[in-house]
Amino acid sequence: MSKTKEKPKNNWRAWLYLAPALIILLVFTVWPIINTVRIAFLNSYNGLAERGGATFEFGFYNFEYVVSISGFSRSLGNTLLITVITVPVSTMLALLIAVALNSIKPFRKIFQTIFFLPYVTNAIAIGMVFFAMFHTVTLGSQTLSTGIINSIIQAFGGKPVNWIDAGSSWGHNMAVVCIYIIWNALPFKILVLLGGLQSVNKQYYDAAKVDGASRFRIFWRITVPMLSPMIAYVVITGFIGGFKEYNSVVGILGETMGPAGGDRQLNTMAGCIYDSLNDGFQGYAAAAALILFAIIFAVTMINLYVSKKKVHY
Amino acid sequence: MKVVLEHLTKIFPSRDKDKSAEVVAVNDFNLEIPDGKLIGLLGPSGCGKSTTLFMISGLQAPTSGKIFFGEDEVTTLAPENRGIGLVFQNYALYPHMTVQQNILFPLQNLKGENRLSKEEMLTRANEVAKLVQIDKFMNRKPSELSGGQQQRVAIARALVKMPRVLLLDEPLSNLDARLRLQTREEIRRIQRDTQITTIFVTHDQEEAMSISDYIVVMKLGVIMQTGKPQWVYDDPANLFVAKFLGTPPINVFTGKVENEKLYIGDEAVLDVKGVEDQEVYIGVRPEGFLLNANGKLTCSVSGIDVMGRDISVVSTNAASLNPVVRSIIAADEMGNVAGEVKFNLKEHKVFVFNKETEERVYFGKQVAAHEEMVAQMKAEGQNVTPHNGPLPREADDKVQDNRPAEQQQGFSGKVKGAFARVKGVFTKKKGTAEEEAQSAPEETADKAESEAKE
The missing domain is CATH 3.40.50.300 (P-loop containing nucleotide triphosphate hydrolases)
Known part of the structure; x- marks a missing residue:
């Protein structure tokens, strides 16, 4: 700060270099955000109508409306549940896999590649693969063909389960979506945690070995605390991602946000926003987006507060 | 334990x-x-x-x-x-x-x-x-x-x-x-x-x-x-130990033993009874110098470091392998130090090493003193001859001659260096595998150690 004050003549140059990024950010990020806030407080705002010269009153009607529609509370519930299940489970799995990967030498690269596949593959494409895996085609009471999951269940003598097809239950849908999200979330978390593990000074492990700590204790008392900054990062980004979850549900269940012919039983918060957009009421969508933002903001604040207390150094 | x-x-x-x-x-x-x-x-x-x-x-x-x-x-x-x-x-x-x-x-x-x-x-x-x-x-x-x-x-x-x-x-x-x-x-x-x-x-x-x-x-x-x-x-056992211990470090000269006299350069500095003629390195601790107008070792003074109680005389000598000769003498003798100085050497601060093996050559009273120490160490259960076989050497581990080439005696520095290298190759061929392993370049050993630490 003080440096720029000492040499103000160089300022224009700094702005010049920053200009391309700033302009793009202003046009495509800052302005849309401001506009979203504006729209959210204009009752029943509709872009087309505004073009036609209509004016809208300032007020909270959009928020009242969004909260009152029946799909909203269910979407909120689904989103919360997805987040609460997938973030801890995927973090713990990623931690175990990262530690395991870090302790093997011969096939590390191969395993790293395998675990990383979901990260480089399109989410919708993987969703369709999941759909095929859990899909079952029936005609009346007759099963024509089953996906691999049901085949496995049958091979072990179980009855095929209707995971995602018409008439399937909310619980089954949710299970498939959660499995998908956890699997899809692993690579990034493994990558971050593995990087963290490799930067931990080996001497701590030598010291712990001399101190006679068991493997389990080394994991809990050395590895986990040493990784706590990375774990906090992964959890916080996981929560944010979880609240914005949308494309996994679309990928598996399609735009119906639930089994075909159902009542959008697996809709999420982000789904709600898109629904409002599809209905042409940008005002409702903006209000829903602001509500989602407020929730994510609050949860992240809580996360940061907790991690400040729990994360070491 | x-x-x-x-x-x-x-x-x-x-x-x-x-x-x-x-x-x-x-x-x-x-x-x-x-x-x-x-x-x-x-x-x-x-x-x-x-x-x-x-x-x-x-x-x-x-x-x-x-x-x-x-x-x-x-x-x-x-x-x-x-x-x-x-x-x-x-x-x-x-x-x-x-x-x-x-x-x-x-x-x-x-x-x-x-x-x-x-x-x-x-x-x-x-x-x-x-x-x-x-x-x-x-x-x-x-x-x-x-x-x-x-x-x-x-x-x-x-x-x-x-x-x-x-x-x-x-x-x-x-x-x-x-x-x-x-x-x-x-x-x-x-x-x-x-x-x-x-x-x-x-x-x-x-x-x-x-x-x-x-x-x-x-x-x-x-x-x-x-x-x-x-x-x-x-009582250092070899040149390496003598050079490694002591601050300021020991002064190393090249010289020879001839007719039971120890020469640094051309100057006979000490009598060494019972020592065979050979090429030697001579280590002299900085505190081993005595200022004496009729001293046997001549050096030209290039500076004085005052340390209070003592002074450290920095001088040069053609036979010194270090760039300068450092000698510590009492501060009240400072007045006598200028231009050319002459030193006598304290016998127990002078260590002679064979040029080939770099092992210590004991002379005069040192023989008895060394034997006494060995006996004492044995009494305390210490091993006295810790290394088997010749001292470890690196491939190019000749004592470094830091003098300018024209000052080096005999052949010019370059020829001498080449000669030493050729000789090194020959002795290496004759040596056992163990010796060869010992002569692994220090750099790699360094690396290995730091890797091992990690």
């Missing part, structure tokens, strides 16, 4: 199959460390001292050889079962634990009968903390402590489970000069209080000399000399 190392050898394999790229970090190391003593392992970096320490700790497995604690062989025992305390170079305190948690950690790992109750653990931790004088900081994190305090926490953590042997890996190298002095006294005091056999690694000769009961000087994985610090300083 007595610690015995028998033929301890550590070879770091090369990355590929190339055998010659192997690094022999520790080579046939034999040492007996008496109970309750503090031993300093001393040597330049890459000499295998840390590797030796890590083999004693169990963090590295020796390629061959045995390690005994008392009567028990511990060569293949896991570190936690050896009953050792280890202090790492950068302490390796767990940064997320408080001082107290750090000290408690080894106790909390005990299982079965050895497991203490919570109160006992706390009492034990408090006792140790008091011993190292960090009991005031029990609730702080390591990052909130100074380097010296961290060091003491590390020692407390190593001591808390009452180890049989305490191992310290360059424990003072991360401290500033003042703290280093203070902490080394502290380590000495703690060691005396606890009477735990302690092995400590350093490359700082002053540090090793000041606190060790015995020092072990190492080079390229081989013990060059062991003994009480003063003995090793007063």
